[in-house]
Amino acid sequence: MVTLYDVAQRAGVSIATVSRVLHGHARVRQDTRDRVLAAVEDLGYVPDGAAQSLARSRKDVIGLVCVEHSGLDLRQYDSEAMSRLFYDGVLRGVEERLREDSWSLLLTFLRDDEELVAARLLALSGKVDGLLIGEGVVPPAVMARLAKRLPVVAVAGDPSLRGVDVVSADNWSGAQAVAEHLIDVHGARRLFHVDGPASAPDAVMRRAALDVVVAARPGAAVTGRYEGRFSFHSGEEAAAVLLERPGDLPDAVLCANDQTAIGLMRVLQAAGVRIPADVAVTGFDDIFPASLYDPPLTTVHQPIRELGQRSCDRLIARISGPAPRRRIELLPVELVLRGSCGCPPGTSERREVARRKPGAVPPAPRPPPVRAASR
Amino acid sequence: MVTLYDVAQRAGVSIATVSRVLHGHARVRQDTRDRVLAAVEDLGYVPDGAAQSLARSRKDVIGLVCVEHSGLDLRQYDSEAMSRLFYDGVLRGVEERLREDSWSLLLTFLRDDEELVAARLLALSGKVDGLLIGEGVVPPAVMARLAKRLPVVAVAGDPSLRGVDVVSADNWSGAQAVAEHLIDVHGARRLFHVDGPASAPDAVMRRAALDVVVAARPGAAVTGRYEGRFSFHSGEEAAAVLLERPGDLPDAVLCANDQTAIGLMRVLQAAGVRIPADVAVTGFDDIFPASLYDPPLTTVHQPIRELGQRSCDRLIARISGPAPRRRIELLPVELVLRGSCGCPPGTSERREVARRKPGAVPPAPRPPPVRAASR
């Protein structure tokens, strides 16, 4: 391995000078500089990251931890699982920010049932300057311990998390908007809800909003609920539940996300149910296939990439500056109307959704999910 | 920041002892051990990664570099761009391997037009023990320089790359299988090819195989070719080209990947072209939406996740052991027959594709892409 000493020796200078040339922190005579650069080039010298980090006591690395829900089957590689698309978006956002400065990104996937969550996160915390933690559930105690050691930002996390910044999409307002649209515009009364995992803050928010909207509208009711796992399969399962009482379909099915909605629609359609004529269906997230499906899926567009960017901005601010006040940031979402909710075919309208006041995030009421009867 | 010294002091021992307790490399008396562990717990000590790396001269980090094709428009965030799905798959595969040992993953995205490619890669090489470089094009000189410094594996890379290991799917055989299927089974004669970027080794392989198959079959011919960018949009553009001569459609369109195929089918269908009745269409990769489309897309399944795993295995082997012989590894693909090629609706058959001998990878013939006339 080529070190500073090798370069210094070859250029006939001291290691300090080499370092100075490499960083331009101080002036070095032109011919010395040239000699050093030539030596660097000749030897193919690249500074050792570990040594630099140690000397600067700054690693220039941030960690992105993708916490995935344990409900998902490990074996079955859900190429469509929510988390993949979600984290991919976040990743891009983060990367964009990072490349501007010269940070690096350390990536880790974690299942939230992993016994080792705490251990792995702690170990990770020794390798980075700050942590971005996604979605899933990390025990609050672990969070607190981490937050004491270094800056932590929860991406799409539970806003009630203590001690860490939270950046999230405005799930509440999004869910509210869909529910209102279905009830007020399309006259839906009997709603079925395909929920996400109870461990997902996003899902919890969406459910809470739905319940509030329904409660405020006499005549409307959530007539059934199925706890899914944000996946295509969950949607299929939920559809099977609905088809057990084919004469008794709800007016609308609100799905926890697009994958779920698509899975559901496929099974329903295969059974002869017409969408939206017989049942309206909505998703959440606005992933790529949503607009491709027949009928195109009405959904809520989440600014996932931006989520990554903002989280990253905040983390870097915390790392480099004196700690700003702890903050919860809520990004606005859009209601995307397409055909599956009953809007005329060909409709494709994006509507800004009024933004919920960040401060007003409620510690969402959490009734235990009413599992649909059988299975 | 809590250091070894703090722990040592609190436990009333030397730092060496603390280190020993933490790693179990040597025996320590039980009560000493307990005292140390208690101190660690109390102080919330976590070893500093940089210092460990320096002392062990091993970083336990590998870098995954996702090189993306510059053809893609930066602004337009192709949520469906090939590279996203591809790298997402690779990432998962890599992650699975890494978590078994306690390696970490440093992730970088790079556009292959970036002037700074060399600089960024070099800098990166100081922070990791080995590098996994994806798909896109890194100047051979840079590759060589990197490979001299540390182990490098090219994922889905150009098999003619010197000095680095290459792990790739058997694109040649896959493309061969689709082409043969279309011509021999469905009697297609006039083929249109929507190609991928010329800078993508995968695309080059697929084209070469197609050309060889066609050349061997009198009567069959590639009647047109459009150089796309592996994206949904590319497919739409290619479709527009085809629709300029609506009376003169080819028998089949072979697309560089699934996104392209889906984009193409949408536009053709919107113009009243029936698939597969009027034109057969095939994709490549077998991404999630492929089976969902109407008609379901005939395609070639790539073991992307496995690609990540194998690459990673190889890299780790190189890092930890004495360098094994340089090697090219080709992973088998599957032909997935669905409706879009003309197989009866409802068909869904996966066929193993005979595996090409790894050694036999040809320095693919590279005729300059024949761009379709207009635009």
Add this chain to the structure above:
DNA sequence: CAAGGGTCTGTAAACGCTTACATGTCGGAC
């Protein structure tokens, strides 16, 4: 009872870099 051999623990030298401080050199002003 001294010597020999285990155990356990401490000392100190790396690891490769950054950077405060010291040193040296040179030109000009007096």
Add this chain to the structure above:
DNA sequence: GTCCGACATGTAAGCGTTTACAGACCCTTG
């Protein structure tokens, strides 16, 4: 000719670990 201040460069002290080696202690054994 001496002195001063720039400027260029070298010296050495960290940064927080790991680990080879040395030392201390305690038991056996002859």
